[in-house]
Amino acid sequence: MxxxxxxxxxxxxxxxxxxxxxxxxxxxxxxxxxxxxxxxxxxxxxxxxxxxxxxxxxxxxxxxxxxxxxxxxxxxxxxxxxxxxxxxxxxxxxxxxxxxxxxxxxxxxxxxxxxxxxxxxxxxxxxxxxxxxxxxxxxxxxxxxxxxxxxxxxxxxxxxxxxxxxxxxVMIDTLLANLERARTSDVLDRFGLAEGAFGLVTLHRPANVDDPEVLTGLLKALGEIAGRLPLVLPVHPRAAGRLAEIGVPGGVRLVPPAGYLDFIALQDAARVVLTDSGGVQEETTALGVPCVTLRDNTERPVTVEQGTNVLAGRDPARITATVHAVLDAPPAPRRPDxxxxxxxxxxxxxxxxGGTADSRPRPTDRPRTKARPKARPKARPKDRTFPI
CATH class of the missing domain: 3.40.50.2000 (Glycogen Phosphorylase B;)
Known part of the structure; x- marks a missing residue:
């Protein structure tokens, strides 16, 4: 095939x-x-x-x-x-x-x-x-x-x-396959960080970084949180210019974008992660690290229901209160099935x-419309019976 x-x-x-x-x-x-x-x-x-x-x-x-x-x-x-x-x-x-x-x-x-x-x-x-x-x-x-x-x-x-x-x-496949390699990274030494003594921040979604008013509010919250726990923010190219225009509060340290192994090492060593990334919500759940999501919703609710993720929205006061609550009483590590x-x-x-991914019984009242192809035809008619 x-x-x-x-x-x-x-x-x-x-x-x-x-x-x-x-x-x-x-x-x-x-x-x-x-x-x-x-x-x-x-x-x-x-x-x-x-x-x-x-x-x-x-x-x-x-x-x-x-x-x-x-x-x-x-x-x-x-x-x-x-x-x-x-x-x-x-x-x-x-x-x-x-x-x-x-x-x-x-x-x-x-x-x-x-x-x-x-x-x-x-x-x-x-x-x-x-x-x-x-x-x-x-x-x-x-x-x-x-x-x-x-x-x-x-x-x-x-x-x-x-x-x-x-x-x-599959994100967790990659995470687990590379976790021990990530833990040998020297990224903490390079940035002068100690395990459990900093918070990690990522910001890249347009709704958060393209609106100056929203970004200003987020930075205000980060500044208040940094008074309790120093924050490290690897700068996404989308956010770099806007962060420079508005100005980053004291206690929030900007660092260059991190590679995969370095970023996993930073997540693994952080006391808390603040993010608007869906993938980070998943990785922190797998690592058992508390995560506060700076969005009003998530397409990964399993990280809230069965993981370490908490939705905080984008209101500065709510974000600050949520992070303090998480620092005081971190959620218990849980990993979804x-x-x-x-x-x-x-x-x-x-x-x-063309089969199922697991051994559980599945409905058999409809004929399977997709089977394993026997060859590579130039064109294959497709049964696309999709919902209206």
Missing amino acids: RVVCVAGARPNYMKIKPVMDALEARGAEVLLVHTGQHYDPAMNDVFFADLGIRPPDRFLGIGSGSHAEQTGRVMTAFEPLLAEVAPDVVVVVGDINSTLACALVTAKAGPLLAHVEAGLRSRDWSMPEEVNRVATDRVSDYLLAPSPDAVDNLRAEGYREDQIHLVGN LWDGRASDRIAEVLLT
């Missing part, structure tokens, strides 16, 4: 690497396509090196631009590539513009389409990622869900049972056999 795996930005790399490894271990021919949505070395090259990802087989070089520009350029570049390599399956991960663009091309071209992290919902339509993930699910054949809440979302939206597979969280380092194995099982 020939499988095209698509990555485009930093959040994708930790998700696609274990899937590629699991597929190749079972004899699949895997082609890695990098769209180039992230191209800065600090957001790209260091992650390939840290994770041991081989150079991409194809690099589309899309670059930055508006949502429409990025999506359109990816579609235009990916369409002829797909016709040339004629894969059986295309695997897309996450919710970035490249994910949606490659999903739309694949849905019209004929190969089967698998979405890793299917079913996640914030229900916040102001987030571009919500549009991307919902639309990608809509045209996918295999919906590979990381948690039971994602499965519930897909069932509520009317997807067929034979499309939905609870596989677990199937966040066990074997999600990629279950994904490979589904894609290579």
